[in-house]
Amino acid sequence: MPGLNLLEVSAFAKVPTPLALYIHWPFCISKCPYCDFNSHVRESVDQDAWRTALLKDMAHEAGLTKGRPLTSIFFGGGTPSLMSPATVSALIDAAQAHWGFADNIEITLEANPSSVEAARFADLAQAGVNRVSLGLQSLDDAALAFLGRAHSVAESHDALAIAQQHFGRVNIDLIYARPDQTADQWETELRQALSFGTDHMSLYQLTIEPGTRFETMVRTGQFIPADNDEAATLYDMTQSITAAAGLPAYEISNHARHGSESRHNLSYWRYDDYIGIGPGAHGRRLNIATQRHKKPENFVAAIDRNAHAIASEDALDPASRATEALLMGLRLSEGICLDRLSQKTGIAADALLDTGALDHIAKLGLIRCDGNKVTVTPKGMPLLDAILPQIVAVEANAPA
Structure with missing residues (x-):
């Protein structure tokens, strides 16, 4: 069935849809000033204790989702490259025993490019990791210091070379639209990053998140973030340069060679089911939203008490599922098939989006409608946060 993704193939074959597994490792050496993730120093x-806890949390979820092979595993954080390779190996082996693996399963681990963590890459590859996501964040030492990163550009180069030696697929993360960053500076940095030859790049604009040290610094006048016009200029440049280099954006901040898109992240954006274990991890399984206890100590206590660490488990009504699917799926360059979403939620295709707002925004060239497929155009992607509230018609009652 050429042109169909895994979800569509499963629907036609009437077999269980695939399943993704996210494993959260919450620990870091230090807290980056821009980070609002669930990370702890x-x-x-x-x-040994954390390996046992995560294995118990995984076993609980496996008991609820047997018979659905895993298409991807993602070790996120925090800094999962601080995990011992033995822990990573034990978790991968347990996942295979619980669910079984789809052909060519993608197993990704996030890593910092420090020499200590790079020294583990060979053992992590031996454990079963076949894709690594390196948090380079910048190719400028002064910018790395501003971002609170503990590594240098030289370490980034060394770690990337080691990663490309041991893993079949490598992603690099970069943060741009930093204060006072010029278009020429970003172009130079981006072209250097492209010269590394990785098959995937995650390129994020610096955002000031509530509760972070950067928010405090901005509020107290210690620096001024890039303004919207400056950020838009850098965004447009990013799209042009990466597309010309053969790594077009397939999601608003993610770029890949054809066939090298992150299968795990596509599971989120296409609204497939995924299991989330580890402190603070979210999951979506069988129309239920799950979340684990966030604080590491509370997570372990819950495991000891219940043999799982679920803090909340909430049924999602059709409108909530449709809203989530639209908010996620319209981030993708492939867009949303309304008929497919209607089949998944039971909500009529013509009731999912506000047709009046959709027509108006389409006339502005921000959205393209082709039959029952809706796609946000490249021109509309930078305005996605403003577009979505106007066009999503269903009223969700998702848990807070």
Whole structure:
């Protein structure tokens, strides 16, 4: 069936849809000033205790989703490259025993490009990791210091070379639209990054998130973020340069060679089911939203008490599922098939979006409608946050 994704193939064959697994490792050496993820700095981590806790949390979820092969595993954080390779190996082996693996499963681990973590790459590859996501964040030492990163550009080069030696697929993360960053500076940095030859790049504009140290610094006048016009100029440049280099955007901040898109992240954006284990991890399984306890100590206590660490487990009504699917799927360059979403939720295709607002925005060239397929255009992507509230018609009752 050429042109169909895994979800469509499963629907036609009437077999269970695939399943993704996210494993959260919450620990970091230090907290980056821009980071609002569930990450924690601890003087020491008991690898054996955490391996046991994560294996128990995984076993609980496996009991609810048997018979659905995993298409991807993603170790996120925090800094999962601080996990011992033995822990990573035990989790991968347990996942295979619980669910089984689809052909060519993608197993990704996020890593910082420090020499200590790069030294683990060979053992992590031996454990089963076949894709690594390197948090380079910048190719300028002064910018790395501003971003609170503990590595240098030289370490980034060394770690990337080691990663490309041991892993079949490598992603690099970069943050742009930094304060006072010029278009020429970003172009130079981006072209250098493209010269590394990785098959995937995640390129994020710096955003000031509530509760972060950067928010405090901005509020107290210690620096001024890039304004919207400056950020838009850099965004447009990014799209042009990456597309010309053969890594077009397939999602608003993610770029890949054809066939090298992150299968795990596509599971989120296409609204497939995914299991989330580890502190603070979210999941979506069988029309239920799950979340684990966020604080590491509370997570472990819940495991000891219940043999799982679920903090909340909420049924999602059709409108909530449709809203989530639209908010995620319209981030993708492939867009949303309304008929397919209607089949998944039971909501009529013509009731999913506000047709009046859709027509108006389409006339502005921000959205393209082709039969029952809706796609946000490249011109509309930078305005996605403003577009979505106007066109999504269903009223969700998703849990907070």
